[in-house]
Amino acid sequence: xxxxxxxxxxxxxxxxxSINMKNILQxxxxxxxxxxxxxxxxxxxxxxxxxxxxxxxxxxxxxxxxDLSVETSDYEHQYYAKVKAIWGMNCSKWAETGRFYPFxxxxxxxxxxxLTTDEKSISIVLTAPEKWKKNPEESSISMQQIYSxxxxxxxxxxxxxxxxxxxxxxxxxLVLSWLEPDxxxxxxxxxxxxxxxxxxxxxxxxxxxxxxxQTSELKVK
Amino acid sequence: xxxxxxxxxxxxxxxxxxxxxxAIQAKDTMQNVTILSPSESLHSIKPLDACCMTKNLLAFYxxxxxxxxxxxxxxxxxxxxxxxxxxxxxxKTLQQCHEQRLCHCRQEATNAxxxxxxNYDQLEVRSAAIKSLGELDIFLAWIxxxxxxxxxx
Numbered sequence: 412x413x414x415x416x417x418x419x420x421x422x423x424x425x426x427x428x429s430i431n432m433k434n435i436l437q438x439x440x441x442x443x444x445x446x447x448x449x450x451x452x453x454x455x456x457x458x459x460x461x462x463x464x465x466x467x468x469x470x471x472x473x474x475x476x477x478d479l480s481v482e483t484s485d486y487e488h489q490y491y492a493k494v495k496a497i498w499g500m501n502c503s504k505w506a507e508t509g510r511f512y513p514f515x516x517x518x519x520x521x522x523x524x525x526l527t528t529d530e531k532s533i534s535i536v537l538t539a540p541e542k543w544k545k546n547p548e549e550s551s552i553s554m555q556q557i558y559s560x561x562x563x564x565x566x567x568x569x570x571x572x573x574x575x576x577x578x579x580x581x582x583x584x585l586v587l588s589w590l591e592p593d594x595x596x597x598x599x600x601x602x603x604x605x606x607x608x609x610x611x612x613x614x615x616x617x618x619x620x621x622x623x624x625q626t627s628e629l630k631v632k
Numbered sequence: 633x634x635x636x637x638x639x640x641x642x643x644x645x646x647x648x649x650x651x652x653x654x655a656i657q658a659k660d661t662m663q664n665v666t667i668l669s670p671s672e673s674l675h676s677i678k679p680l681d682a683c684c685m686t687k688n689l690l691a692f693y694x695x696x697x698x699x700x701x702x703x704x705x706x707x708x709x710x711x712x713x714x715x716x717x718x719x720x721x722x723x724k725t726l727q728q729c730h731e732q733r734l735c736h737c738r739q740e741a742t743n744a745x746x747x748x749x750x751n752y753d754q755l756e757v758r759s760a761a762i763k764s765l766g767e768l769d770i771f772l773a774w775i776x777x778x779x780x781x782x783x784x785x
Binding site: 458460461489509512515 | 658776
């Protein structure tokens with residue numbers, strides 16, 4: 412039964428949260444209706460196409476987000492989405508996003524980081540994040556394949572001297588040399604793509620210790 | 633485009649566009665029409681045709697879009713002018729490249745360019761200009777993609 416478009420306030424702050432092309436539409440409940448049993452219905456639009464399309468899994472839902480990754484998976488196209496609030500027989504007007512361009516707006520997640528240590532060096536191996544995929548059986552696409560100019564900002568922190576520095580690298584292996592033996596170093600890595608600024612999500616901080624200096628050990632004996 | 637290397641301050645152009653994106657795209661109420669439609673034109677262009685396509689699209693924006701668009705908001709106007717000046721500079725650079733016969737135009741690029749002009753002609757001129765300005769991010773992303781390695785100089 413269609414609802415009656417009444418004075419019900421619209422949902423607010425409707426935006427896409429996009430990470431590695433996983434595109435989630437999210438919004439805030441209408442203001443001033445705390446405690447009311449509000450449900451929501453979502454539609455989306457492919458820029459240049461003809462009409463708004465329903466997202467059946469996001470019809471009359473009570474949550475305030477909707478996964479539109481499948482519908483917006485062609486990242487070189489642009490999209491709109493809209494949500495309306497429903498309370499009983501009444502519904503709000505649509506609240507609409509701006510034009511969403513996944514290729515330029517998706518956040519690039521952090522790479523996988525593998526560390527191996529030596530006495531005075533740490534080897535870092537980075538694996539580019541993967542593009543979101545509909546189901547696990549699908550073959551993986553690396554974000555590097557989409558953004559061939561993908562770079563990494565590697566931040567290193569010496570926990571003994573409290574000294575921190577960072578390096579921007581394009582390849583996937585990096586050796587940190589001339590380090591202090593028997594010292595804990597912590598490493599954080601962010602993915603970067605030249606072009607419009609994007610929110611960055613650093614990797615989990617990983618800490619490893621360089622090995623004890625074997626030469627000084629021998630002298631002591 | 634890489635053979636015909638042009639140094640462009642893409643960041644400045646992208647920043648200017650970010651300043652107008654929301655306002656300009658909001659003025660474009662015809663969501664069911666696109667001018668630089670990804671599938672038909674730009675994304676079918678091969679690297680060999682990238683230089684010619686860039687030259688054609690710069691001319692499209694400089695000779696039609698920026699001329700047809702009338703902007704009353706001084707802030708938007710300043711950013712649009714900044715983009716236009718950057719495009720004029722890029723045109724000059726590409727012109728030298730063209731003279732050295734490094735920017736050859738094949739039929740594919742000519743066809744794709746004609747589709748864009750046809751799309752533009754089907755709309756009322758002010759609406760067409762607004763829509764084309766709102767689609768600058770498609771063109772800039774395409775330049776970035778076809779121009780990596782020098783655009784972040």
